[in-house]
Amino acid sequence: MDFGYSEEQVLFSNSLQKLLSDSYSVDVRRKLVAEGPGYSEDIWKAYAEMGLLALPFPEDMGGLDGTSVDAMVVAIELGRHLALEPYIPTVIMAGGALKLAGSDAQKSDLIEKIISGDLKMAVGLTEPGSRFDMAEVSTRAAADGDDYILSGVKSVVLGGDVADKIIVSARTSGETRSEDGLTLFIVDADADGVTREGYALLDGRGGADITLENVRITPSAVLGTVGQAWVIMEQVADQAAAALCAESLGAFARVNELTLEYLKIREQFGQPIGKFQVLQHHMADMLIEYENAQSLVYRSSMMADSDDAAMRGKAVSSTKVYLGERGHTSCQSAIQMHGGIGMTAEYELGDFVKRMAVAEVMFGDVDHHLARFGKLSYMSG
Amino acid sequence: MDLNYSAEDEAFRLEVRSFLENKFPKDIGERAKAGIRFKKDDYYRWHKALNEQGWVAPHWPTEHGGTNWTPVQSNIFDEECFAAGTPRQLPFGTRLVGPVIIHFGNDAQKERYLPTIRSGEEFWCQGFSEPGAGSDLASLKTRAVLEGDEWVVNGQKTWTTTAQYADWIFCLVRTNTDVKKQAGISFLLIDMKTPGISVRPILTIDGDVQINEVFLEDVRVPKENLVGEVDKGWTYAKFLLGNERTGIAGVGLCKNDLENLKTIARSERKNGKLLIEDPLFQARLSRAEIDLTALELTNMRMLFDIGDEGTPGAIASVLKIRGSELQQRFAELQMEATGSYALPWQQGALEPDWNGKAVGPAYAAARSPLYYDRRKTTIYGGSTEVQKNIITKAILEL
Ligand SMILES: Cc1cc2nc3c(=O)[nH]c(=O)nc-3n(C[C@H](O)[C@H](O)[C@H](O)COP(=O)(O)OP(=O)(O)OC[C@H]3O[C@@H](n4cnc5c(N)ncnc54)[C@H](O)[C@@H]3O)c2cc1C
Numbered sequence: 133m134d135f136g137y138s139e140e141q142v143l144f145s146n147s148l149q150k151l152l153s154d155s156y157s158v159d160v161r162r163k164l165v166a167e168g169p170g171y172s173e174d175i176w177k178a179y180a181e182m183g184l185l186a187l188p189f190p191e192d193m194g195g196l197d198g199t200s201v202d203a204m205v206v207a208i209e210l211g212r213h214l215a216l217e218p219y220i221p222t223v224i225m226a227g228g229a230l231k232l233a234g235s236d237a238q239k240s241d242l243i244e245k246i247i248s249g250d251l252k253m254a255v256g257l258t259e260p261g262s263r264f265d266m267a268e269v270s271t272r273a274a275a276d277g278d279d280y281i282l283s284g285v286k287s288v289v290l291g292g293d294v295a296d297k298i299i300v301s302a303r304t305s306g307e308t309r310s311e312d313g314l315t316l317f318i319v320d321a322d323a324d325g326v327t328r329e330g331y332a333l334l335d336g337r338g339g340a341d342i343t344l345e346n347v348r349i350t351p352s353a354v355l356g357t358v359g360q361a362w363v364i365m366e367q368v369a370d371q372a373a374a375a376l377c378a379e380s381l382g383a384f385a386r387v388n389e390l391t392l393e394y395l396k397i398r399e400q401f402g403q404p405i406g407k408f409q410v411l412q413h414h415m416a417d418m419l420i421e422y423e424n425a426q427s428l429v430y431r432s433s434m435m436a437d438s439d440d441a442a443m444r445g446k447a448v449s450s451t452k453v454y455l456g457e458r459g460h461t462s463c464q465s466a467i468q469m470h471g472g473i474g475m476t477a478e479y480e481l482g483d484f485v486k487r488m489a490v491a492e493v494m495f496g497d498v499d500h501h502l503a504r505f506g507k508l509s510y511m512s513g
Numbered sequence: 514m515d516l517n518y519s520a521e522d523e524a525f526r527l528e529v530r531s532f533l534e535n536k537f538p539k540d541i542g543e544r545a546k547a548g549i550r551f552k553k554d555d556y557y558r559w560h561k562a563l564n565e566q567g568w569v570a571p572h573w574p575t576e577h578g579g580t581n582w583t584p585v586q587s588n589i590f591d592e593e594c595f596a597a598g599t600p601r602q603l604p605f606g607t608r609l610v611g612p613v614i615i616h617f618g619n620d621a622q623k624e625r626y627l628p629t630i631r632s633g634e635e636f637w638c639q640g641f642s643e644p645g646a647g648s649d650l651a652s653l654k655t656r657a658v659l660e661g662d663e664w665v666v667n668g669q670k671t672w673t674t675t676a677q678y679a680d681w682i683f684c685l686v687r688t689n690t691d692v693k694k695q696a697g698i699s700f701l702l703i704d705m706k707t708p709g710i711s712v713r714p715i716l717t718i719d720g721d722v723q724i725n726e727v728f729l730e731d732v733r734v735p736k737e738n739l740v741g742e743v744d745k746g747w748t749y750a751k752f753l754l755g756n757e758r759t760g761i762a763g764v765g766l767c768k769n770d771l772e773n774l775k776t777i778a779r780s781e782r783k784n785g786k787l788l789i790e791d792p793l794f795q796a797r798l799s800r801a802e803i804d805l806t807a808l809e810l811t812n813m814r815m816l817f818d819i820g821d822e823g824t825p826g827a828i829a830s831v832l833k834i835r836g837s838e839l840q841q842r843f844a845e846l847q848m849e850a851t852g853s854y855a856l857p858w859q860q861g862a863l864e865p866d867w868n869g870k871a872v873g874p875a876y877a878a879a880r881s882p883l884y885y886d887r888r889k890t891t892i893y894g895g896s897t898e899v900q901k902n903i904i905t906k907a908i909l910e911l
Contacts, residue, residue: 260873263783263852287873288853309785329872334858334881341872400649410898464841467718467888471647471896472672475717475724475889482718482885489881493856497849499793 135430141205148206151178152213158480164216165336170293171216179217180249188227193243200371200436204378204429211382214483216337218252221291224375225368226253229299229316233356233364238318242297254295255372256286256342257365264496266301266365267311271344273302280304280354282317282325282347290372290494292340293330295321300342304359311362316355323347335486366441370448373495374429374436377451380491381422381429383484384459388418390481391466394473405469414465421458428454446508449501456498459488518585526589533597536562545598548879550721550863553636553678559600560633569631570607577615577623578631584816591765601766603675605637606630610683612756613700613749617741626681626702638679640670640703640727641750647672648899650685651694651747655729657686657701664688664701664739666709666732672893676712676725679705684729689744700746702738709733719886720860754895755829762836763890764809770843771802777850777876788850797849801842808835827907830900837890837897844887848880855880 137145155175164172179185187202189195196202203224210219227246230239245251262268271284282302292298298319306313319326325347330340356364395406395415405411428451435447463485467474474481492498518526541555563569571587573579582590602608611630614622629635646653655668666686676682682703689697703710709732714722741749778789778798788794815828848855854873862871862878871878891897905911 258853260854261782263781263788265784268785288856329870331857331859331872333856336858339857399645400647400652402649402652408898410901464888468891468897471892472642472724475892477716477718477720485718490856493853497852499791499849502793 137205141202144202145205145209147182148184148209149212151175151182152209152215156213156215158483161214161216161336161483165332170332170336170338171218175215176217176252177249179219180247184219185223185249186247188223188231189243189247190231193239194247195243200374200433201430203371203375203436204433207375207378208382208385208429211379211384211487212386214335214383214487218254218291218294218338220372220375220379221254221289221295222246222252225255225290225372226295226297226299228368228371229255229355229364232367233316233361235352237352238355242318251297252291252295253297253299254289254291254340255299255368256289256292257301257369258287259285260287260341262287264500265309266369267314267362268309269301269303269314270308271300271302273304273315273317273349275304276348278351280315280317280349282319282344282349284344286342286344288333288494289340289342290333291338292328292342293338295340297321298326298342299355300344301361301365302344306359313359314361314365315358316361316364317349318353318355319344319347319349333490335483335490337490363441366445367439369495370432370444371436373448373452374432376491376494377429377448377455378433380455380459380488381425383487383491384422384425384455384462386484387463387466387481387488388415388422390484391415391418391469394470398471398473411469414469418462418465421462425451425455425459442508446505449496449505449508452492452496452501453498453505455488456492456501460492463488518589522585522589525586526593529590529593532566532568533593533599536566537597537599538562541600542598544865545600548863548876548883549865551600552865553675556600556603556678557633557636560602563602564631564633569602569633570611573607573611573615577627585813588764588813588816592768593765595765595769596772598769603636605639605675605679605683606633606635608756609639609753610637610681610702613683613740613753616752617700617749621737622702622740635680636675636678637681637683638673638676638705638727640673640676640682640684642672643669644671648896650750651698653685653687653698655684655686656690657688657699657734659688659736660733662736664734664736666701666703666729666734668729670727670729671725672715673712673725673727674723676705676727677714677722681705682710682727683740685746685750688746692744695747697744698746698750699743700740700749701734702740703729703732703734707732707734717886718888719882719884720858720863721882721886755826762808762812762832763840764805764812764836767805767808767836767839767843770840770847771805773876774798774801774843774847774850777847777874780874780876781850781852794850797846801839801846804835804842805839808832808839811835827903830895830903833894834891834897834900837894840890841884841887844880844883847876848884851877851880855884 186195187198191197257266273280273282286300301314304315325345327343328340333339396404398405432447432451435444438444538558570578571580571582614626643653657664657666684701685698686701688699709730711728713726715724781788783791854877857872859871859878861867
């Protein structure tokens with residue numbers, strides 16, 4: 133067993149940390165959110181230069197052949213610094229889908245542009261009313277000669293506000309809630325019939341609702357085998373969830389650091405509040421939760437690349453449940469122990485708390501993953 | 514034992530309903546249902562409607578306009594108000610400073626302040642907490658020194674709710690530094706227009722501005738604005754905080770939250786069914802509803818035990834702790850029920866003059882702001898930890 137970073141991972145982590153702490157002050161980040169565009173184009177370019185955008189792709193395409201563990205190393209830092217760029221949607225999700233299902237032409241066309249920082253992408257797998265069930269797809273793709281005509285709505289698409297291209301799931305056959313009959317399509321964000329409503333999520337990152345109205349898709353933009361997208365969707369969502377959890381872990385570390393520091397400096401009744409035993413125990417609980425969350429985050433990243441859908445799914449769902457519940461209560465304790473200060477927007481704690489809240493809900497909330505874990509563990513065979 | 518309301522109570526409920534039906538401004542109720550934030554004018558119009566009905570300060574002695582309601586009637590009143598979507602009546606005038614003036618003020622103060630508290634012509638805010646004095650309130654530093662006929666006040670208050678609306682602030686100030694900290698505090702009423710006062714708003718994590726910093730620099734306050742005796746302010750503050758804690762359980766508020774939660778869960782879908790039919794969600798909802806029922810009954814039972822005259826004492830901490838936890842839980846469950854559409858941060862949609870289009874269902878935009886806003890309930894009015902210290906000492910004698 134080995135739970136340590138490799139030498140390369142240490143280097144990568146350090147240089148990303150340096151880039152982000154040099155260029156991502158609280159004020160800079162908040163200004164990007166308040167005044168737009170909601171992320172930094174300069175940082176995106178810097179990611180490209182340091183190879184971050186090339187991480188998961190094969191070497192023969194100019195990539196670094198990285199694994200989901202490498203992605204985790206990156207995501208932890210992105211979470212610690214509350215980076216806003218659409219790294220997960222572009223590199224992990226769209227990149228992952230292209231890697232798993234793309235034709236040679238699609239790969240050579242798109243991956244190169246992702247690596248150079250010239251293409252941002254997003255993946256829309258959920259719909260209003262489908263909650264977190266990716267198989268419940270009402271968006272229809274009707275064949276029209278060799279083309280397809282898409283109509284439907286994709287909801288709360290991470291990074292959908294700035295993506296140049298959006299990969300969406302649509303039903304080419306089968307019942308609304310069937311895993312069969314789903315197909316992925318690569319849609320140009322400015323194609324005829326595409327409207328998107330962009331917004332900031334509560335952690336400041338961008339998202340969008342994407343409406344498709346008779347959008348014509350040529351065969352070259354069909355991603356993977358028609359009707360067989362489910363396995364790809366599941367794996368992409370698992371890899372995305374694993375990366376989001378890693379980000380959340382990075383934010384969690386900061387929540388604990390800020391709180392511990394505050395317990396030492398805030399005085400009431402003539403002593404640091406950290407001397408009160410009840411607060412000591414809350415803080416100890418937060419440490420216990422963090423350590424266990426970290427272990428699960430490591431495991432889900434180690435398993436996120438596996439094709440064994442059940443094993444991978446259980447690992448990712450475990451992490452989502454654990455962080456979703458225990459990260460959540462730890463955030464509540466953190467605010468509580470700060471008293472009034474914890475309620476203020478000016479203080480940074482709330483930003484980390486909100487980053488963790490997005491990771492809790494996106495790609496399935498606690499109940500969704502509890503049910504999935506139960507199904508995969510106790511109802512198979 | 515009997516769980517039923519008496520015939521008089523049932524009649525009272527109908528009377529309250531008919532008042533709300535006829536006198537509570539409909540547009541405020543509409544905005545409340547849509548999750549839009551209340552502004553000063555909303556609070557004022559509601560206050561005025563209550564005053565015209567003679568119901569604005571039910572717990573005051575009748576000679577000052579109280580209604581002599583029984584505790585059960587007060588609860589019925591709260592429940593019906595929240596169900597109708599009324600704003601929470603701002604507590605600072607009628608609930609907090611009013612009773613202090615009635616109990617400890619002189620006749621001139623009663624004549625000067627009580628009528629405008631009742632009419633709502635003058636808004637109040639509470640200047641207790643300071644940057645260095647939160648849970649340890651008695652360590653407050655804002656200083657008042659007597660110069661001729663005036664108190665000269667210097668210092669800073671913080672977390673002051675609705676100071677931006679307020680005409681008056683009631684402050685705890687230090688008037689004696691040579692004695693034990695609790696023994697050198699006085700209770701002072703200060704006109705917010707006095708030169709030397711400045712207010713800086715504080716944006717909170719829910720995206721709203723309700724609280725403020727209040728700076729006092731050589732603020733000159735007439736000597737007669739001191740309530741009761743010099744250096745006795747801590748006694749009055751304890752009396753006031755006792756009243757604050759009973760109001761804070763929020764059973765009526767939670768009952769309305771529960772109804773809203775059920776509405777959301779009947780509108781959201783999961784696995785091809787309504788969310789409210791999902792066993793995992795049902796389990797959470799059921800637990801919250803059971804806890805609320807227990808709190809409601811405990812509230813009633815404790816009121817019954819102390820009778821019409823008594824004060825709740827340390828047992829109020831039980832109600833405050835559980836009530837605030839439940840206020841948080843309902844906001845949390847509402848956010849959870851809303852799913853992904855709780856994630857877009859749509860602050861504009863909560864403002865009355867907004868004419869944009871929100872994404873997701875109509876209830877979505879207000880869900881995460883409410884969740885973050887409610888984190889305050891276990892912090893203010895004596896934090897949960899401090900309340901548990903009170904229970905430990907005063908009830909358990911540990
Ligand atoms: C939204 C909001 C509105 C408010 N409105 C007003 C207002 O209008 N007027 C006003 O005067 N004040 C107001 N307050 C202030 C409120 O009363 C204080 O926030 C509260 O007293 C806590 O003080 P603090 O924030 O300084 O936290 P601290 O006292 O610093 O507490 C920090 C943490 O330490 C814990 N702690 C402190 N002492 C102990 C102890 N002895 N044992 C164990 N744990 C302890 C607390 O529970 C908390 O978790 C408001 C606060 C908020 C958040």
